[in-house]
Amino acid sequence: MLEQIANELENLKKEATSAIEAAGSTAELAELDIKYLGRKGSFAAYMSRMKDLSNEERPSFGKIVNEAKTAVSTALSDRRIALLVAEDTAKLKKDRIDVTLPGRFASVGSIHPTSAALKEISDIFLRLGFTIEEGPDVEDEWHNFDALNIPDTHPARDVQDTFFVKSPKEVAESGNKILMRTHTSPVQARTMEKQQPPIRFIAPGRVYRNERIDASHYTIFHQIEGLYVDKNVTFAQLKGTLMNFAKIYYGPQASIRLRPGFFPFTEPSAEVDITCTVCGGKGCSVCKGTGWVEVLGAGMVHPNVFKAAGYTDPDITGYAFGLGVERLAILKYRIDDIRLFYDNDIRFLEQFI
Ligand code: DAH
Helix, strand or coil, rough: CHHHHHHHHHHHHHHHHHHHHCCCCCCHHHHHHHHEEEEECHHHHHHHHHHCCCCCCCHHHHHHHHHHHHHHHHHHHHHHHHHHHHHHHHHHCCCCCCCCCCCCCCCCCCHHHHHHHHHHHHHHHHCCCCCEEECCCCHHHHHHHHCCCCCCCCCHHHCCCCCCCCHHHHCCCCCCCEEEECCCCCHHHHHHHHCCEEEEEEEEEEECCCCEEEECCCCEEEEEEEEEEECCCCHHHHHHHHHHHHHHHHHHCEEEEEEEECCEEEEEEEEEECCCCCCCCCCCCCCCCCEEEEEEEEEEECCCHHHHHHHCCCCCEEEEEEEHHHHHHHHCCCCCCCHHHHHCHHHHHHHHH
């Protein structure tokens, strides 16, 4: 009996060890472990045969079973180690990091040149004593045109030039149509409506025009409006403020030149040129040989604008100006196309980090 069991066990051991040798993964080994050494495994089944044996046979039986079990268990752990090493090596090979490769840098974001210019220009006027006011981008005709003395017949009031917004019925019937503001000047009207002089503010913001897009025109751009209203404000003060601004923004060599102009909301009005920054005033293609580039409009607030605001004190005077932000930035950074500000081409934006 014992001899037969010993033979069987020898066969079982051989079968188990060769299966273990052939196992290709630790997962497979785990299954073999259960199959042979588990609680319901092949060796456990043998132990239940102990009861068929005589008392003398039992110790030898135990020894044989234990030896076979130990042999299988040793084979299992040897194979497990070999497989673990192989699996580890394969994983390391697969996940290998080439430390000689250059690293990937996280790209750093930057302030958009329009935002940077808005801030830089605004900061200059803040230092010169101006505060900041805001008005809505979606305006009404009254604030954008009427309150600014712009007559009904003015070409800017045409759909060719202005984006009108579909208005609710009551608004359309009231005759005060809704539009995208064509300039920041309505902030003058809105601020005077709610504040008494003295007033000294700038209003930076976005404006909209129904424009054919080209290198120097876009349907959206930014302006900074300026308004100073008090007793006896003079044209000389306007000129001084703009001269100061030009020298701070472009450097001490920059100068300004005022030419007579026309705006319905100022009288007298001036077109203001700044020394061409590209040629330093000598004359080039940017300034069309004149040495000057037009960058803003300005003037003394028209009496009709004060009237619309409800200002009646005859000693009250004021100056106003409106400058194009992209225009100023184009000159400062020598950008040759306004569309670049709106394309969001990363190669352009990266130059302003
Ligand atoms: N609103 C004018 C425009 O968009 C610019 C302007 C001119 C503003 C003269 C002013 C001013 O305040 O006094 O063309």
